[in-house]
Amino acid sequence: MEALKFDRRELLARGSAALLSLVVARPLRAHPAIPQFRCPLPIPPVLQPVRRDSQCDYYEISQREATVEIIPGMRTRIWGYEGIFPGPTIEARRGRAAVVTHTNCLGVPTVTHLHGGMTRPQSDGFPTDTVAPGGTRAYEYDNVGRPATLWYHDHSWRGTGRNLYLGLAGFFLLKEDSAIEAQLPNGPYDIPLVLHDRVFTADGQLDYDHDAHHGATGRVILVNGAPWPVLDVAARKYRFRILNASNATALRLALSTHQPLIQIGSDQGLLPAPVVLSTIGLAMAERVEIVVDFSVYPLGTRVVLENRRGQGPLRSIMRFDVVRRANDDSRVPERLSEIEPLGRAQATRTRTFLFGGKPTLAVPPGVHWVINGEPFDPLRVDANPRLDDVEIWRFVNRAFAGRTMLHPVHTHLAPFQVLSRNGRAPLRQESGVKDTVAIEDGEEVEVIMRWSGHKGRYLLHCHNLEHGDHSMMARVDVV
Numbered sequence: 150m151e152a153l154k155f156d157r158r159e160l161l162a163r164g165s166a167a168l169l170s171l172v173v174a175r176p177l178r179a180h181p182a183i184p185q186f187r188c189p190l191p192i193p194p195v196l197q198p199v200r201r202d203s204q205c206d207y208y209e210i211s212q213r214e215a216t217v218e219i220i221p222g223m224r225t226r227i228w229g230y231e232g233i234f235p236g237p238t239i240e241a242r243r244g245r246a247a248v249v250t251h252t253n254c255l256g257v258p259t260v261t262h263l264h265g266g267m268t269r270p271q272s273d274g275f276p277t278d279t280v281a282p283g284g285t286r287a288y289e290y291d292n293v294g295r296p297a298t299l300w301y302h303d304h305s306w307r308g309t310g311r312n313l314y315l316g317l318a319g320f321f322l323l324k325e326d327s328a329i330e331a332q333l334p335n336g337p338y339d340i341p342l343v344l345h346d347r348v349f350t351a352d353g354q355l356d357y358d359h360d361a362h363h364g365a366t367g368r369v370i371l372v373n374g375a376p377w378p379v380l381d382v383a384a385r386k387y388r389f390r391i392l393n394a395s396n397a398t399a400l401r402l403a404l405s406t407h408q409p410l411i412q413i414g415s416d417q418g419l420l421p422a423p424v425v426l427s428t429i430g431l432a433m434a435e436r437v438e439i440v441v442d443f444s445v446y447p448l449g450t451r452v453v454l455e456n457r458r459g460q461g462p463l464r465s466i467m468r469f470d471v472v473r474r475a476n477d478d479s480r481v482p483e484r485l486s487e488i489e490p491l492g493r494a495q496a497t498r499t500r501t502f503l504f505g506g507k508p509t510l511a512v513p514p515g516v517h518w519v520i521n522g523e524p525f526d527p528l529r530v531d532a533n534p535r536l537d538d539v540e541i542w543r544f545v546n547r548a549f550a551g552r553t554m555l556h557p558v559h560t561h562l563a564p565f566q567v568l569s570r571n572g573r574a575p576l577r578q579e580s581g582v583k584d585t586v587a588i589e590d591g592e593e594v595e596v597i598m599r600w601s602g603h604k605g606r607y608l609l610h611c612h613n614l615e616h617g618d619h620s621m622m623a624r625v626d627v628v
């Protein structure tokens with residue numbers, strides 16, 4: 150693979166940056182002791198529309214600072230949609246429009262993106278299309294995509310990392326009634342879980358540090374805003390919709406009991422068929438939907454959802470305590486959804502995007518995260534697919550500075566199918582439709598997508614939020 154070779158200058162730069170990262174590594178700061186498995190799992194409230202008409206639901210959200218209890222007995226200042234962290238869940242119906250009017254009551258400009266939505270450009274949250282403090286914008290969503298676990302979050306250029314760290318993220322569940330959905334666990338047995346890792350100061354405040362633009366990581370894992378929570382479950386099947394909304398931490402999910410996970414969905418909804426896995430990788434912004442059958446356990450069993458990429462306390466995410474029996478008429482059908490496969494012969498064009506670092510000349514020297522060697526320029530068009538064209542996009546991860554840097558690559562507007570991973574067939578769980586794909590160090594992934602929906606200005610970027618802010622993003626114009 151020619152693209153993965155480095156020239157001499159680049160290798161030298163990598164070596165010196167690696168040395169530098171040892172010298173300037175930040176010391177571990179004081180941190181409150183937070184017990185694991187004490188807090189009950191919170192479920193974010195579902196936002197009610199302020200008004201409905203025959204075609205559309207209208208919502209209002211204020212983005213504001215608030216003080217909430219995350220660590221038991223401490224008060225933490227957050228920036229939250231409706232003043233809560235995570236924000237309220239929007240439940241949308243496929244084919245029924247939603248208008249969400251955001252008012253920015255924060256002291257900084259913000260802009261909201263619906264991750265995974267096929268949104269017209271003026272509502273898609275381009276990073277420079279911000280709303281000033283005190284301002285308001287109505288974002289319009291047609292909800293014509295596949296039923297899926299979407300999420301909304303801030304997307305302001307150079308502010309996304311901090312703004313999400315402080316709380317600006319929430320679920321947007323696009324749902325549809327169908328015979329398949331009715332068979333899966335539903336109602337109280339269909340539970341969204343948003344995972345974030347965070348650092349807190351000794352007095353309980355969120356301690357944002359972009360770590361020299363490598364990414365803000367954490368020492369505590371929050372699920373739905375609570376540290377390492379516990380959910381009391383019945384001995385039956387549950388569906389969990391899991392979102393990794395961490396800034397810069399990729400996860401690998403597994404159960405402490407070694408029970409296999411039944412994956413039924415990914416970013417853009419149900420897979421063609423369930424896939425049984427012992428662990429599931431979940432990079433930043435990716436979603437998976439799994440079914441766990443707790444009926445295999447005697448009452449009293451405690452099952453920990455683990456992160457096999459984590460060490461020490463970061464190896465645990467949350468715990469399920471099997472506390473009662475329950476009837477269960479749910480099942481996982483053998484066929485879950487229909488996906489029209491896109492083939493290479495349909496593609497009009499192949500584009501290659503190199504994700505890598507570029508040393509900066511600043512003092513102390515640092516790294517600029519870039520695509521194809523160029524930092525983000527909102528005025529420069531980096532790709533211009535024609536409306537309704539099918540294209541193949543090759544994402545190549547070039548290692549930098551001796552650090553393993555995973556880049557979760559996200560396309561706005563056009564979801565994709567994974568065609569190949571390192572020249573081989575994609576992973577089994579990549580059989581669905583995705584909008585974010587994890588590219589590990591040195592990897593190369595090909596995806597195929599149809600650029601339908603809207604003409605206009607969109608984005609391709611890395612979902613390590615600090616990489617995106619600094620400036621691993623590219624402007625995509627659908628023409």
Ligand SMILES: [Cu+2]
Binds near residue numbers: 518556557612621
């Ligand atoms: Cu990245």
